[in-house]
Amino acid sequence: MTDHVSEMRRRRTFAIISHPDAGKTTLTEKLLLFGGAIQMAGSVKSRKAARHATSDWMALEKERGISVTSSVMQFPYADRIVNLLDTPGHADFSEDTYRVLTAVDSALMVIDCAKGVEERTIKLMEVCRLRDTPIMTFINKLDREGRSPIDLLDEVESVLGIRCAPVTWPIGMGSRLKGVYHLLLDEVHIFEPGRNFTRQDSTIFQGLDAPGLAERIGAEAYRELRDELDLVLGASHPFDAAAYLAAQQTPVFFGSAVNNFGVQLLLDFFVEHAPQPQPRATTTREVLPEEARLGGFVFKIQANMDPQHRDRVAFMRICSGTFTGGMKAFHTRSGKEMKLANALTFMASDREIVEQAFAGDVIGIHNHGTISIGDTFTEGEPLAFTGIPNFAPELFRRARLKDPLKAKQLQKGLAQLSEEGATQFFRPLMSNDLILGAVGVLQFDVVAYRLRDEYGVEAGFEAVGVVTARWVHCADAKKLEEFRERNAMNLALDAAGELVYLAPSRVNLQLTQERWPDVRFAATRDHI
Numbered sequence: 001m002t003d004h005v006s007e008m009r010r011r012r013t014f015a016i017i018s019h020p021d022a023g024k025t026t027l028t029e030k031l032l033l034f035g036g037a038i039q040m041a042g043s044v045k046s047r048k049a050a051r052h053a054t055s056d057w058m059a060l061e062k063e064r065g066i067s068v069t070s071s072v073m074q075f076p077y078a079d080r081i082v083n084l085l086d087t088p089g090h091a092d093f094s095e096d097t098y099r100v101l102t103a104v105d106s107a108l109m110v111i112d113c114a115k116g117v118e119e120r121t122i123k124l125m126e127v128c129r130l131r132d133t134p135i136m137t138f139i140n141k142l143d144r145e146g147r148s149p150i151d152l153l154d155e156v157e158s159v160l161g162i163r164c165a166p167v168t169w170p171i172g173m174g175s176r177l178k179g180v181y182h183l184l185l186d187e188v189h190i191f192e193p194g195r196n197f198t199r200q201d202s203t204i205f206q207g208l209d210a211p212g213l214a215e216r217i218g219a220e221a222y223r224e225l226r227d228e229l230d231l232v233l234g235a236s237h238p239f240d241a242a243a244y245l246a247a248q249q250t251p252v253f254f255g256s257a258v259n260n261f262g263v264q265l266l267l268d269f270f271v272e273h274a275p276q277p278q279p280r281a282t283t284t285r286e287v288l289p290e291e292a293r294l295g296g297f298v299f300k301i302q303a304n305m306d307p308q309h310r311d312r313v314a315f316m317r318i319c320s321g322t323f324t325g326g327m328k329a330f331h332t333r334s335g336k337e338m339k340l341a342n343a344l345t346f347m348a349s350d351r352e353i354v355e356q357a358f359a360g361d362v363i364g365i366h367n368h369g370t371i372s373i374g375d376t377f378t379e380g381e382p383l384a385f386t387g388i389p390n391f392a393p394e395l396f397r398r399a400r401l402k403d404p405l406k407a408k409q410l411q412k413g414l415a416q417l418s419e420e421g422a423t424q425f426f427r428p429l430m431s432n433d434l435i436l437g438a439v440g441v442l443q444f445d446v447v448a449y450r451l452r453d454e455y456g457v458e459a460g461f462e463a464v465g466v467v468t469a470r471w472v473h474c475a476d477a478k479k480l481e482e483f484r485e486r487n488a489m490n491l492a493l494d495a496a497g498e499l500v501y502l503a504p505s506r507v508n509l510q511l512t513q514e515r516w517p518d519v520r521f522a523a524t525r526d527h528i
């Protein structure tokens with residue numbers, strides 16, 4: 001009999017946030033290598049090969065297919081079970097990317113040392129803020145010339161508003177890279193190009209005064225290191241576990257993913273300090289991960305890559321209890337029991353049928369559209385997990401139908417595809433337009449293709465004068481009615497019938513917000 005509490009405590013469930021090309025895929029591969037999941041590392045690579053394909057559907061399908069298996073990568077390390085949830089980043093960037101962050105207990109931020117904090121990272125960080133998710137930072141590509149480490153930390157602090165606690169510190173950079181110094185272990189790990197590709201540990205010097213260190217890295221690099229450390233130790237924050245867990249401080253590591261340098265130091269620290277599964281809010285009470293009964297929520301839906309099989313996989317994050325293969329669970333939205341047969345687990349060596357899963361784990365449940373994003377499963381208690389929102393889309397297009405007689409099918413197709421969560425669909429109050437919103441541009445091509453393929457509807461998407469959306473709330477029903485009348489031109493209903501303000505410009509949104517102080521404009525909509 002496995003004890004669900006000790007199993008839960010071993011879990012570390014996280015995601016990587018980064019701007020494209022910072023090195024997420026490469027780092028993922030190295031982490032999997034340490035977990036002994038070499039096979040999986042290969043498939044991350046093949047996925048990467050597909051990712052540069054543009055809107056070629058076959059390539060997309062391939063990518064989607066592979067991404068079912070790499071959506072969650074589970075591997076054992078140092079007596080922990082690590083669950084790494086993929087955040088789709090290149091062509092497949094979508095709202096899913098944001099929502100994955102609601103299903104993790106911590107995140108790892110990867111930054112390119114030459115580029116610093118980039119736009120996508122800023123956005124993903126904003127999403128992490130919604131739940132105060134603890135974040136570790138890996139500054140990558142140290143084997144290339146980049147910006148000064150102190151500069152980079154300054155930028156993280158000022159742009160992302162989080163204090164930095166360097167844990168490792170680089171000794172040189174680019175062709176002068178000599179290694180890193182671990183501030184907490186007081187160890188120097190030497191960079192030996194070509195030698196760090198495997199699990200092989202690098203040469204370690206214990207302490208800055210260790211005999212031979214200055215000779216090994218060279219007198220100049222040694223002097224620079226000492227000077228820099230004096231400065232850094234004086235000016236930066238020492239690592240503080242409580243501040244990290246409260247998302248006020250990020251421990252920072254330097255390294256080179258492609259050389260597998262500095263990665264193991266990060267992973268060792270991660271499994272020691274990253275939080276275990278955390279309590280979760282629901283509509284009625286907080287669910288603790290120690291609880292014996294199963295509780296979980298769905299944060300992502302993926303359509304089967306084979307159009308002959310219309311089934312979908314719903315990804316459920318387990319928050320409490322034990323999942324056992326074939327068990328019946330209570331689907332709280334419909335109020336029905338559902339048999340969770342053939343659930344998938346994601347042990348990194350391959351997709352497998354799960355026998356058991358615990359809080360922190362993710363399982364994939366096959367269904368035919370009965371399960372939606374945000375749905376809760378329990379063992380009977382009628383509660384619903386909160387905080388799995390829709391995010392305001394950042395790109396908008398108007399659907400343009402080739403055959404006007406197919407309007408009904410178009411609407412149905414858009415509504416159903418939006419249920420998978422990568423796009424959202426809006427019906428303006430004052431026109432018959434159908435507007436699609438997304439956060440990744442390729443989603444429009446995907447939807448157009450699938451409308452044709454699965455619904456027999458030829459449709460294109462054209463520019464529309466909307467830059468952002470806000471869900472509108474107002475406690476005063478009369479005020480809301482007045483707002484609705486005055487702003488009908490810019491209002492729409494989303495797929496769930498909720499009122500949304502579609503702003504034609506940022507300035508317009510700001511002015512409208514100022515003009516209507518009693519109306520709340522929300523950038524996310526909770527499913528509950």
Ligand code: G4P
Nearest residue numbers: 020021022023024025026140141142143144256257258259
């Ligand atoms: P992503 O998933 O965040 O988009 O990044 P990915 O890992 O695909 O890395 C983007 C590029 O950066 C890749 O090069 C990769 O090899 C390179 N890279 C990753 N880590 C390091 C590092 O530590 N040092 C250096 N110098 N490069 C690194 P590419 O040219 O796009 O692909 P490839 O053909 O080299 O594989």
